[in-house]
Amino acid sequence: MLLSRADGILFIADSQKERIQESEAYLGVLRKRIRELFHQDWLEFPFVLQWNKADRDNSMPIETSKISSLIPESQIYKTCAIDGKGILEAMNHCISLISKHKQIDWICNK
Numbered sequence: 001m002l003l004s005r006a007d008g009i010l011f012i013a014d015s016q017k018e019r020i021q022e023s024e025a026y027l028g029v030l031r032k033r034i035r036e037l038f039h040q041d042w043l044e045f046p047f048v049l050q051w052n053k054a055d056r057d058n059s060m061p062i063e064t065s066k067i068s069s070l071i072p073e074s075q076i077y078k079t080c081a082i083d084g085k086g087i088l089e090a091m092n093h094c095i096s097l098i099s100k101h102k103q104i105d106w107i108c109n110k
């Protein structure tokens, strides 16, 4: 579910080989929903993706997923929810995109 008043999205993808199809499918639904709700291209909306469980042996390399061709590399963070690796960086990036997006919104609606 995506809230109509969301300021941005931090999408946590399960990168395990057996779960990646599911993650890709969720992402597809989300793209469509962003267009419907916010009437803008989904990458104009603040969006950061966590490639989670990147520490696991069964984690798929991001480069081999179609997700890597959909989202700029700079908006993708390999994370591990167990030791927290990459999570703060991903959150900070998302917050900074939200802040920029709000400024643009404010300027355009002034």
Ligand SMILES: Nc1nc2c(ncn2[C@@H]2O[C@H](COP(=O)(O)OP(=O)(O)OP(=O)(O)O)[C@@H](O)[C@H]2O)c(=O)[nH]1
Binding pocket: 014, 052, 053, 054, 055, 056, 079, 080, 081, 082
């Ligand atoms: N090694 C590792 N384990 C993780 C990571 N994130 C979550 N887990 C573990 O994976 C298991 C499932 O967690 P999640 O995928 O977050 O939870 P979920 O989506 O409700 O459960 P699943 O349906 O199993 O995916 C739990 O035992 C977590 O502790 C990670 O980044 N690295």
Ligand SMILES: [Mg+2]
Binding pocket: 014
């Ligand atoms: Mg899970």
